[in-house]
Each structure stands twice: as structure tokens, then as C-alpha cells.
Amino acid sequence: MRMVTLPDGTEVSALGQGTWMMAERPASRGEEIAALRAGLDAGMRLIDTAEIYADGASETLVGEALAGRREEAYLVSKVAPSHASRTGTVKACEASLKRLGTDRLDLYLLHWRGPYALEETVEGFERLVEAGKIRAWGVSNFDTEDMEELLALPGGERCATNQILYNPDERGTEFDLLPFLSDRGIPAMAYSPVGQGGALLRHPALERIARRHHATPAQIALAFALEGDEMIAIPKAGTVAHVLENAKAVAIELTQQDCHELDAAFPPPQRKQRLSVI
Numbered sequence: 001m002r003m004v005t006l007p008d009g010t011e012v013s014a015l016g017q018g019t020w021m022m023a024e025r026p027a028s029r030g031e032e033i034a035a036l037r038a039g040l041d042a043g044m045r046l047i048d049t050a051e052i053y054a055d056g057a058s059e060t061l062v063g064e065a066l067a068g069r070r071e072e073a074y075l076v077s078k079v080a081p082s083h084a085s086r087t088g089t090v091k092a093c094e095a096s097l098k099r100l101g102t103d104r105l106d107l108y109l110l111h112w113r114g115p116y117a118l119e120e121t122v123e124g125f126e127r128l129v130e131a132g133k134i135r136a137w138g139v140s141n142f143d144t145e146d147m148e149e150l151l152a153l154p155g156g157e158r159c160a161t162n163q164i165l166y167n168p169d170e171r172g173t174e175f176d177l178l179p180f181l182s183d184r185g186i187p188a189m190a191y192s193p194v195g196q197g198g199a200l201l202r203h204p205a206l207e208r209i210a211r212r213h214h215a216t217p218a219q220i221a222l223a224f225a226l227e228g229d230e231m232i233a234i235p236k237a238g239t240v241a242h243v244l245e246n247a248k249a250v251a252i253e254l255t256q257q258d259c260h261e262l263d264a265a266f267p268p269p270q271r272k273q274r275l276s277v278i
């Protein structure tokens, strides 16, 4: 598995696993748990969840998947903006830990900016670090000016990542946010990297490149996100077959021709674009 280094020196798997929309259907539970475990076996050790996913049931499912294997995972969860006050952040984390059946998170993110001042949330995160309940913290859905504001705060420089929407069809952040993060040694974490399994995976350019690599469009989308060794990608796959397919994407090296064809089909931004979010 390829690794990405976080600002505190921790190495995490470049390819992780998302869990949004898991734990929504009882009939899929067994397969979802098997998928997460197969991902761990394949080295996709970073698992991303959030207190809001399935109203906490995604965290419970992740806890079940990690039973007896907690040490193998790099576990990420997120506080909802409506909870992200100084004390609310601590309380929300404690509730997440309970659902996950663990005593610490490896990384805790602010899901998006909400009503509370960033100072408050950062203080909550720092209290959690001191208490040993989280190892590191970061943010999600932060545009460049949000990152500037955060990094100017006391302790703000300890932000470990910014989780953002990124895939071949969502490249707006390449103009300024990704260079900004790269200059500061903060890896981005790409969410919806296979375009939520939708039209992106039927795009002729991705299909053509995939054929050349004896790969699938999803694998090419993941190889695109992982280009440059500074990004983590967290595809969600609720089946073992999709997980195993995704894991193989780390071995794909895109050629110059592939990159030209991707640029022609999905032009990189020529000017600042507001951050897209889902």
C-alpha cells in the first residue's frame, strides 16, 4: 500500500475507505462489514466515518467491523458543525468513541464550518488531544480562505488534513487550495473519489484509459486522485468485490498520454473556483 505522511509524521494508507450510506439497510450489514474487513486485509487501513452518517449507525457498524482489529486501522470520524463548540466537540467525540467501541480516534475532523468560531472548535480538539481521546485533528470542506483563517489561530498549524470533494470531474481545488495545502505539507483527503459510482464511471475517456491499463474506470479515477503522493482517497465500497477492485488502483501509474486525455476530457481550472461540496 502507498503511504502518505501527515504533518505530525504519521504515515497513513493513501487509499482508505469511506462509510457514508453504510448501515442504512439491515440486509446489507453483513456485506458492508465484510467489505471493510477485506479493505483492512488489503491495506486500506484508513477508515472514515462521521457522527452524522446514518445518525451514528455508521460508527456503530465500523466499530463492529473493527472488533479485535482496532490496532490495524487509522480511524477517522467527524464532529457535526452544530456540535462543534468548545465543550460540544468533546461531548460529540465521547459519543462517537462509545459507538465505535474504542477509547481513541486517530483523527477527528470538523465536518464543515458551522455556527461556532473556529477558535472554539480548535480548543475542543486540543482538549481531546490532551485527554488522549484523539491523536490528531483536521477539517473538511474548507476553502483556501478558511484554511488561512484556521492556520492563523493559536494551534491552527496542527491541522492534519482537509477532506474535500475531488475526482476527475471535480478539479476546482487544483487552482489554489491544493497548492496552498501542498506548500504547507498538509495532505488533502479526497472524498467521493469515484464520483459516487455515477456517470463519471461511464465517461468515455475514463473507459478508454481503463482499457489501456486492463483496469476499470473506478480504478483510473482512484489512480488520478493518488497522483503526486500528497493525497489520500477514501472511496466507499459496500461490497467485497468493489473493495478489492479499488485496492488494486494503487498499482496503476498513469502515463503522460493518460494525463493529457484526462485534461482534455476534464479540463483543469484556469481561475479560482469556489469549493464544491456534497
Ligand code: NAP
Residues within 6 Å of the ligand: 017, 018, 019, 020, 021, 048, 049, 111, 140, 141, 163, 164, 190, 191, 192, 193, 194, 195, 196, 197, 198, 201, 218, 219, 234, 235, 236, 237, 238, 239, 242, 243, 245, 246, 278
Ligand atoms: P464514492 O466513494 O465516490 O462512491 C461510492 C459509490 O461508488 C458507492 O455507490 C459504491 O458502490 C460505488 N463504488 C465504489 N467502488 C466502486 C467500483 N470499484 N466500481 C463501481 N462502483 C464503485 O462517494 P462517497 O461515498 O460520497 O465518498 C467516499 C467517502 O467520503 C464517503 O463514504 C465518506 O466517508 C466521505 N465523504 C465525506 C464528505 C464530507 O463532507 N467530508 C462528503 C461525502 C463523502 P457500493 O457501495 O455498491 O460498492
